[in-house]
Amino acid sequence: MPARVTPGRTDGLITLGTADALWVDLTADSAVPTGPGAFTCSPARAGVGYVLLGGHVVATVRASGGRWSVPEAEVRRAAAELNAVEVDRQDLVHIGPFRWAPRQEHDEEAPLRWRRRITGELREPGCPERAARREDGRPHHLAGIDWRQILVERTRDGAQRTWWLPRAVVRLLDAAEHAERRWVHAARTRRASAAATEPSSRPRRARDADGRRTTSPEGPPASPRPYTKELEGQLYSVLSRKPGTPRRVAGWACAVCRTAPATVLDHCHEHGYVRAPVCQSCNTLERPDHLYRNDIRVANRYTRLFHTDADDWLRHWHRCPGCRARTTLPLPHLAAWTAHTACRPLRPTHRAPRGRTPCGVLRVSWTGSQNTPRSCLLTVTVDFCPSGEHRVLARVPYREAAERFRVWLAETAPAVAAAAGPDRLDGLPAQPRPVIADTSGEDLELF
Template identity: 65%
Template sequence: MSERVVPGREGGLVALAAADSMWTALTAGSAMPASSAVFTGCSPGARLGRQVMLGTCVVELVRAGDGRWSVPETEVRRAAVAWNAVEIDALDLVRIGPFRGAPERERTGGTLQRWRESISRQLHQPDHPGRSGRRESGLRSHLAGIDWQRLLVEQCRDGAERSWWLPRAVVRQLDAAEHRETRLLHTLQAQASTPDTDQPSHDPKPRGVDSRPPAGADTPTVLPRPYTGELKGQLYSVLSRKPGMSRTVAGWMCAVCATASAAVLDHCHEHGYVRAPVCLSCNTLERPDHLYGNDIRVAGRYLRLFETDKVDWLRHWHRCPGCRTRTTLPLPHLAAWTAHTASRALRPTHSGARGRKPCGVLRVSWTGSQNAPRSCLLTVSVDFCPFGEHRVLARVSYREAVDGFRAWLAEIAPNVAAEAGPDSLDGLPVQSRPVIADASGEGLALF
C-alpha cells in the first residue's frame, strides 16, 4: 500500500502546520481527545528548549533547510501510537482540585509544571466560558496536547465547594508528562549553567583595557576554610538577621561535600537550629521534594541521602540539637526514609531488559503532626505503576517510623547514634517551632 503524501513534508521533516493536520488525523479515533494546533500553538525555543510534549512523548522541533521550524514525521507517528494506546474509563475519576491550603511553590517554567494549579487558575477565572479553551498568560490551554476540557467533570455535593475530576488514565498521563518535563527542564538548566569553553568569553570591559593586575602585585587568594562547628546550637532566625552573614558563610567550605564554597545556611525547619553552611547543590539535594505540604515524591536523589552517602547526611541532619536529642529526623525526611528504606521490600517490581526493575515512583504523605505522635500516620504509595496507579504499600504510624529509624541509625552510623539521645534536653527550647502545618483535614489530600 502506498503511503499517503503529507503536504509540507521534505526529507522526513514536516512543517508545523502540516504536522498539526497529521496529528489531528492520527489521533482522530483515540479515547483521549487531542487538542488542535499543538505545534503551531507553541513558540519554538521557549522554556522547554525545542521540545513539544504530546502525552508522555517528547517531539523535537528542528530547523529545516529553508529556515522554517519542522518536526520529524517519525516522531509524530511514534507519539500518536503511544497516544492511541491509552484506554480511558470514564467512571474511574480522580479529584484534581481545588486543594485548600496547598503551599505556593516557586515556578520553574514549562507548560506542565503544576498542571493541577494551571487548570484551577483557568477554571477560577470569572470570564471562563464553561469548559472552552482559552490561553492563560501565554500558555496553551491544553496540557501535553490533551484537550482536558472535554474530559473534565465538575461535582458539587450538598451545596459544598465544587470539585473537579479527571479520568484516572488522563491524570496518569499528565503526571508522567510533568515528571518527564521536569527532568528536561533540569537538564536544560544544567546545560545553560555549564560554561562553553569553545566560545569566547564576553568581557564587559572595553577592548584594549588590560584587566590583569600589574606585574609583581600582591594578589593573595583567600581559600574557604573548613567548617568546624562554629555555629553549633544557634538559631537560624537570629543568625539570618545579622549583617554580613552571607559573606561569613561564603568563607566556609560546604560542610557536606567539602568540595565547593558554602552559599547558604542549612537549618532544621522544625526546630529552627542552624545545621551548617552548605553549597547550593547540597542544599537543593537535601530539600524534600514536596508535592504539597504533607506529600513528598521520593525521587532518585534519595539513593544518595539514604544509601551511598548516608553517613555524611545523617551526621549533617543531626547537627540540629532537636533532631539529635530526639534521635529522629524532621518529619519530611523521616517520611522519605520510611518510604525509601523501611518499605523497600513492599515495592512491586517488573521485568525489564536488565532484570527486574522497581515499579513507578514512590510517594509518601502524612496526616497529623510530629507534635502529636499518636495522630500522625505516614502513607506510602507508588505512582505510575502500570498495574495499579497510586497503589498503597504501607501505612506506618509516626512512633513506628521513629523506632525503625533509631534501630537503622544505630546499625548504619553508630558514631552518630552514640551522640544522640535524651541526655541534653536543657539546651532545647520549651516550645518547638514546627513549620509543617497540621494537615489532618482532607483539604490537603493529594487526590
C-alpha cells in the same frame, strides 16, 4: 614591547581570540560541553582583569599596545580541571523558575549570577524555539560552559515549565560565582589599602578609556576554610537577619561535600536551628520534593542520602539539637526514609532486560504532625504502577517509623547514634525553643 607567544610553550601570553580557540579545542572531549566566546563574549570580563573558566579564575594581562592577553598555562590548567569533571545526566537539580527568586548577594562587579542569567534568557518570548534552532547566533556560555546543550526542560501539569541542569554543572557554576565574588572582594581590598597608604601628592594609577583598571588583580585568595561547628545551636531566624551573614557563610567550605564553597545556611524547619553552611547543590540534594504540604515524591537521590553517603547526611541532619535529642529526622525526611528504606521489600517490581526493576514512583503522605505522634500516620503509595495506580504499600504510624529509624541509625551510623538521644541535652540552647524531656504525658516523652 608586546609579549610574544612561542609556539609549543605554555608559559607565554596569548590573545583572547587564540585563548577562545584553545579552550574549545582542549575541552572538545569533556563531559561538560563548552562553547566559543569564553574570553570575548558576555559574561566574560577580560577588560577588568579576569575571566571565569569553569570554577577557575584566569587573570588577564594588558600588554603594551592595549591588547588584553591571558597566560596559556592558566587556560590549559582550567581545561584540565574541567576535563576531570564527571557528569551524571540523570542526577539533575531544579534551577528554576521558582515562585520566589533565590536570594543572591548584590554585587555589580561580580556579575555572573548564573541562575538569574539563565532565567532571564529562558523567559524571553519565543526563547525555547529559538534556542533549539540556535537562530540568534549568540554564544550561550557561562564561565566557558555551554549550558544550553545540557539544559533539561520539563513540563509540570501540562502547563508550567521547569528547568534542570546536571548537579556537577550546577556545582561548577556555583564555584565560579563564588570564586568571582572572592576575586572582586580581594581586588577592592587591595585598592582600598593602596589608596590609604598612597601619598596624596602621588598621581593616581592609570586607567583605560572606560575608567577601569588597566592591570589585573593578583591571584585569588585561599580556599574556603572547613566548617567546625561555629554556628551550632544558633537559631536561623536570628542569624539570617544579622548583617554580613552571607559573606561570612561564603568563607566556609560546604559542610557536607567539603569541596564546594558554601552559599546558604541549611537549617531545620521543624526546630529552627542552623545545621551548617552548605553549597547550593547539597542544599538542593537534601530538600524533599513536596507535591503538597504533607505529600512528597521520593526521588532517586534518596539512594545517596540513605545508602552511599548515609553517614555524612545523618551527621548533617543531626547538627540540629532538636533532631539529635529526639534521635529522629524532620517529618518530611523521616517520611522519605520510611518509604525508601523501611518499605523497600513491599515495592512491586517488573521484568526488565537485566533482572527486575522497581515499579512506578514512590510517594508518601502523612496526616497530623510530629507534635501529635499518636495521631500522625504515614501512607506509602506507588504512583503510575501498571498493577494499579496509587497502590497503597503501607500505613505506618509515626511512632513506629521513628522507632524503626532509631534501630536503623544504630546499625548504619553508630557514631551518629551514639551522639543522639534524650540524655544528650546538656548543650542545647535554653531559649526560645528548648528541647526538654517531658514525661508528664503518655506518648509525649520526647515532644
